Amino acid sequence: MPEYIRHPLIKANTVEQRLYQLDLAGKALDTSTLVVLPTGLGKTVISLLVMASRLEKYGGKVMVLSPTKPLVEQHASFFKNVFKLPEEEILTFTGSVDPAKRADMWKKGKVIISTPQVIENDILTKRISLDDVTHITFDESHRAVGNYAYTYIAEKYFETAKNPLCLGITASPGSSDEKIAEVCQSLHIESVAVKTESDKDVVPYIHKKEIEWERINLPAGMKEIKDLLDKVLEDRFKKLTELGYPIYNQKYVSKKDLLSLQTKLQGELRGLPEASVYGAISILAEIMKVNHAVEIVETQGLESLRMYMERLDNEAYSKSGSKASKRLAEDLYIRQVARRVKDCDLEHPKLEHVKKIVHEELEGKPHSRVIVFANYRDTAEMITNALSEIEGVRPVRFVGQASKYKDKGLTQKQQVEIIEQFKAGDYNVLVATSVAEEGLDIPSTNLVLFYEPIPSEIRSIQRKGRTGRKHEGRVVVLVTKGTRDEAYYWSSLSREKKMQSNMKELQAAMPARKNSSITEDFTTDIPDEQKTLFEYDDENKNIKIVVDQREIRSSVARNLDRKGVEIIVKTLEVGDYILSDRIAVERKESQDFVSSMIDKKLFEQIANLSRAYEKPILIIEGESLFNCRGMNPNAIHGSLTSISLDFGVSLFYTRDAEDTAALLSQIAKREQVDEKREVNMHGKKSAPMxxxxxxxxxxxxxxxxxxxxxxxxxxxxxxxxxxxxxxxxxxxxxxxxxxxxxxxxxxxxxxxxx
Known part of the structure; x- marks a missing residue:
């Protein structure tokens, strides 16, 4: 009979007592801690133990942040079942809850489960304060890098809370020292606690997980199509070299190499670049498209390539099609590829392997559940269609929310419904893209099948963690010989080993601390061996900037707040930022600027801005203005000239959101402090004369x-x-x-x- 956790705030006989969870929770109560624990071993229970202890000792509120709405709802269901608190004190915050209602709910709540974007917005708009929050759990904490909302929330939390403590939980923090260090720095982590499947207190809860690698030959017909694409690449690499931008490892060039060259070329666009730079950017765009097609042939199949070629063709002949896509559509070899793909009835042998493996699994164990992972939606659709032809196999495609040409995404509601149907057995095979890798409450499966290896150790670990939870599991990875599949296979293995090594080293390097007395709070009869900044810019403290509600989604507002600027969020009819009674600013990222040129909205917005404010400003953010959507540079220069000369709008260029915030605060300070001007919202869209x-x-x-x-x-x-x-x-x-x-x-x- 299992022992259960006993605590005044946890319902009796609801949470099994596991020593490794108590050990990790004890460390997490002593100081802000990053807990790394394999998938399926109850990271949420560790969060529960820490939250219950903090609530009992300090009161206030505790919070769990999770990346997606389905994850939030999953956690909320668990906490409502186990916390001995009134249900109205355990609250779910997502974007679907009205902001004014959230502000009222916040006052009454004790346990808040939310997406980070909602909390970030509510902090910025001053609907909530974190001063009485005594604990925050950052679920899937490996996301706490760059501009992700976790980083800003952690900053504000440790700045404003009276008694802050945070817990980061993840199965896979990353293989590089830099990535792990950035996560720890972002969340103010002072300690790292790691448990692996080989630790003696974890072993009793681990089920056997067999990992098999099936190596497959690429058929001759598909090699011929790949050879045609290689000829296109060879030609484009030659042209790139002639323009002065050679790529030396052409046979083994990676996506990372190509993106690095793209960044370099974009940097050269500043000032007065030579014509060769524009040509190189356009040719590089072709190379990236063809390189992706080669990857599809090698690792996915001809049906996926057929869909990709159709999208390329649609892009080439659309109104906004780039020169790169148009040139590719007219290329002799590309036309041959399109014709061969159309006429060829050959398919990648991986598909037959998938059908065979899944059929044998379900024939031998009719009540099994299977997940097939594929990197691309087109492949997921192809696999779903193929499996649906097999008797006894009931597959369903499971993809993200975004929609594109002939490919509609799933809403979060649809995703949750599919998972419930998968649990119930209405479907017994989930054919999923990366959306099923992280955190969702997908039941333990008997078989996880990788259609291709992936180089990311984080994603590989997440995928494998979908089996071997409650019973023995099996993982099969399909690898095409002599292709980038093999490179990804070795890369993933190497990174996983490096991550485990780094985590152990990091844990050992952290200062030793005495464990909290959590074991005494929750248990009896435990063996002895188990009881083991941020500063505002003061000169901006009296500065106010009115920010349009839609701009909260950018990180400009967050950077303004970091600078000590008082943000007033309103729905603006004209402009994105109001800095004084005479200055309003329209901000456009490079891509958005070009898109608004194409759809004719740009000059309407600029006209409204110039009519409503004496000194209108347009800020163009980002360094890739002349590399967006293949737009002719002369058209961009013409638009900029018209904006400045015809409409009298001042133009400013910034590198990124942080740079934009610095510029806005500087102009606002000049207006409000030096010129003694008030912030006055008076802009309205004018009816065109x-x-x-x-x-x-x-x-x-x-x-x-x-x-x-x-x-x-x-x-x-x-x-x-x-x-x-x-x-x-x-x-x-x-x-x-x-x-x-x-x-x-x-x-x-x-x-x-x-």
Whole structure:
């Protein structure tokens, strides 16, 4: 008979007593701790023990942060079942809960389970304060790097809480010392506690997990398609070399190498770059697309390649298609690939292996559950379709929320429903992408099948952890010989070993601390061997900036708060930031700037800004403006010129969100402190005047910007006369060349056909 945890705040006979969990919880109560524990061994129970102890000793609130809504709901269900607290004191915060309601709920809650983005927003908008929070658990804490919300919340927590303590829990913190150190620094971690499947107090709870590697040959027909793609790569590498950007390890070039060169080229776009830089960027875009196609042939299959080629073709002939995609669509070898893929009835032999392995598993054990992991959605769809043809196999595709061309994602509600149906046996095979790797309450499975190896040790560990939880499990990984599958296989193994070694070293290097008396709080009869900043920028403390509600999703607001600026969140009709009664700012990331040029929204926003404020500002953030969506640099320069000269808007360029925040706070300080100006929200969208409506109609014709539209209207006098003008009349107008004149005549004079 198992022993159960006994504590005033935990319901009797609900949580099994495990010594390794008590040991880890004791360490986590002594100081802020990163706990690394294999998947399926009850990291949430450790969080429960620490929260119960902190609530009993210090009161206040405790909080659990988890990356996704399904995870939040899963944790909330567990805590409501085991905490001896009124249910109205155990609260779930997600984006679907009204912000005003969250502020009211916060006052009454004792245990808060939330997504980090919601808590970050509520801190920024001052709906909540963390001063009386006595503990925070950061679930899947390996995410606490870069600009992820965990980092900001931890900063504010240790800055404002009267008695802070945090716990980071993860199965896989990463293999590099730098990654682990960044997680610890972000969460103010002072101690690391690691348990592995070989530790003596963990061994009784470990079930056998067999790991098999099946090596597969690539068929001759698929090698021929790969050879055609390699010829395209060879040609593009040669052109890149001619432009002065050689890649020396062409046969073994990695995605990381290509991205590194892309970053270098984007850096060279500043100032007055040579034409070769633009050419190199465009050719590199082709290489990245073809390199991805090669990976699909080697590791996925022809059905996935067929879908990818179809998307490339759609991109090439769409209105916003890049020059790179257009050139590829016209390439002789690419056309041969498309034709062969279309005519070939061959498929990657991996698919037959999947069908055989899954069928044998379910035939021998009809009540089994199986997860098949695939890196790409197209492959997941192909596998699902193939498995559905086998009697007794009931597969379902399980993907993320994002949708793209001919590929609709699943909402979180749909994801939860599918998992419940998988538990109930309505489906017995889950064909999943990375969305099923992390944390979701997917039942223990008999078999986990990798369609391909993955180089990430974090993701590999998460996938393997989906079996061997409550009974023996089996992991099978399919590897195509002589391809990047093998490289990923060795990379993953090496990184997993390195991670285990690093964690042990880090744990040993941390200062020894006396364990908390948690074992006395929760248990009796335990063997003796088990009882073992941030600063504001003061000069900004009186500065206020009004921030549009939608901008909270960027990290600019977070960086403003770090600088001590008082943020006032409002829904703004005009602009993103208001710095004084005369200055409002529109912020656009490079990609967003180009997209708004294409969909014609840019000049409407700029016009509203310039009409509403005396000194309007546009900030363009990021260093890749001239490398977005294959946009002609002359078109971008033309738009920037019009914004500055025609609309009188000041242009500023920033590297990133932190740089933007520094610029905003500096301008706001100058206005509010030096010039003694008030922050005044008075901008509203103006109804366009007749001339602006006329300009809008003409500028909706491709290749015609605001300046050319005004030239046409000034020359002909009306929209009607512009449309009636013939080719010879049109080319006499300033800013109208032969190509534009021909386009106007084509649109105005062609018969309408649906």
């Amino acid at each position: 007749l001339p602006q409506q006329q300009e809008y109609v003409i500028s909706s014709i491709p290749d015609i910007g605001p300046k050319a539209a005004r030239s046409l209207l000034e020359h002909f006098g009306s929209v009607e006369d512009v449309m009636k003008a013939d080719y010879e009349e049109l080319i006499k107008v300033d800013n109208i060349g032969p190509k534009t004149a021909a386009r106007i005549r084509e649109i105005a004079g062609s018969e309408y056909k649906r």
